[in-house]
Amino acid sequence: MPSSKQRKPPIVLTIAxxxxxxxxxxxxxxKTIAAHGCYGVSCITALTVQSSCGxxxxxxxxxxxxxxxxxxxxxxxxxxxxxxxxxxxxxxARSVSRFLERHRPKIVVLDPILLSSSGAKLTSRPxxxxxxxxxxxxxxxxxxxxxxxxxxxxMRVKSLADMRRAAESLRAAGAKASVIxxxxxxxxxxxxxxxxxx
Numbered sequence: 571m572p573s574s575k576q577r578k579p580p581i582v583l584t585i586a587x588x589x590x591x592x593x594x595x596x597x598x599x600x601k602t603i604a605a606h607g608c609y610g611v612s613c614i615t616a617l618t619v620q621s622s623c624g625x626x627x628x629x630x631x632x633x634x635x636x637x638x639x640x641x642x643x644x645x646x647x648x649x650x651x652x653x654x655x656x657x658x659x660x661x662x663a664r665s666v667s668r669f670l671e672r673h674r675p676k677i678v679v680l681d682p683i684l685l686s687s688s689g690a691k692l693t694s695r696p697x698x699x700x701x702x703x704x705x706x707x708x709x710x711x712x713x714x715x716x717x718x719x720x721x722x723x724x725m726r727v728k729s730l731a732d733m734r735r736a737a738e739s740l741r742a743a744g745a746k747a748s749v750i751x752x753x754x755x756x757x758x759x760x761x762x763x764x765x766x767x768x
Contacts, residue, residue, distance in 0.1 A: 581647050582608045583675075585640070585666055586655030586683070587616040587628075587692065594683075599653060611647060613639045615666075616658040616692075625686045633661025640669040651677035654705065660696035667704040680709035682718050698722070707744030714740075715751045730759055737763035 582603045589595035596612045603610035613636055619627040643649070652675045657663045670678060682701060684693045693701075702722060706712060716736075720727040723739040733750045740748045740763075747764035 579607055579609045580650035581611060583611050583613065583640075583643060583649045583652045584655065585613045585615060585636075585652065585657075587618055587658060588614045589618055589620060591621045593622060594686075595656060599655065603653075608650070611643050611649070613643065615656060615662040620686070625692070628658060628692065630659040630662065633659070633665040636662050637665040637668065640665065644669070644673050649673070649675055651675065651679070653679045653681065654709075655681050656683035656692050657697050657701065658693055660694060660700055663697040663700035663705065667700060667708070670705070670708045676710075678709045680705055680712045682712065682714050682722060684718050684721050702743055706740070707746075709745065711747040711749060712740060712745050713749045713751065716754055719748075719750045729755070730761065733759075733761040734763070737761060741765060 584596055584599035584603065586599055587595045589597060592598055592601070595618070596614055600610040600612060615631055615636060617629045617631070618625055652670070654666060657666065680701070684691070684698065686692055698721070714722060716727040716733065719733065719736040719740070723736045725736050725739060726732055727736050727750070730752070733752060737748050737750055747762070750761045750763070752759045752761065
């Protein structure tokens, strides 16, 4: 932790899976948080056996352990923002939802990690249901890529027009704002959509 004599940076909590190759998940988030001048704290939702070649195995962390970790962090530090990534299980999603309901952080970024880049399934259907019904309305912004937007909305998302329709569907489901990333499109483009504008 930074010295109390120094100006303390904002504390950002990342809730995500552990990628031992540091290409994604908790370790990648901590690096990004630090690069933006913030101090990162974390809660791991799942351990993975993976490398740059792909995901070999996923071991979920018990929901009770996640809940206890989040409460201990909230008692210890003032959390300025929360970033939610891979949840994996319904137990994890439920624990995170209850934490947000109790503490109501000002900024919540929901990055719905559903599949790895190699195509491995990272989040269960019950967890996705909780994400849509409880976490989406609690988030400041949701940031799916086009494949995740398609999975969340049950829509085809292959063009900018599709992205707009998916964003409308996410707003109808309770999202305050969304950034749908289209890096996999032939002409890469991101779409920002909010309740006050498009």
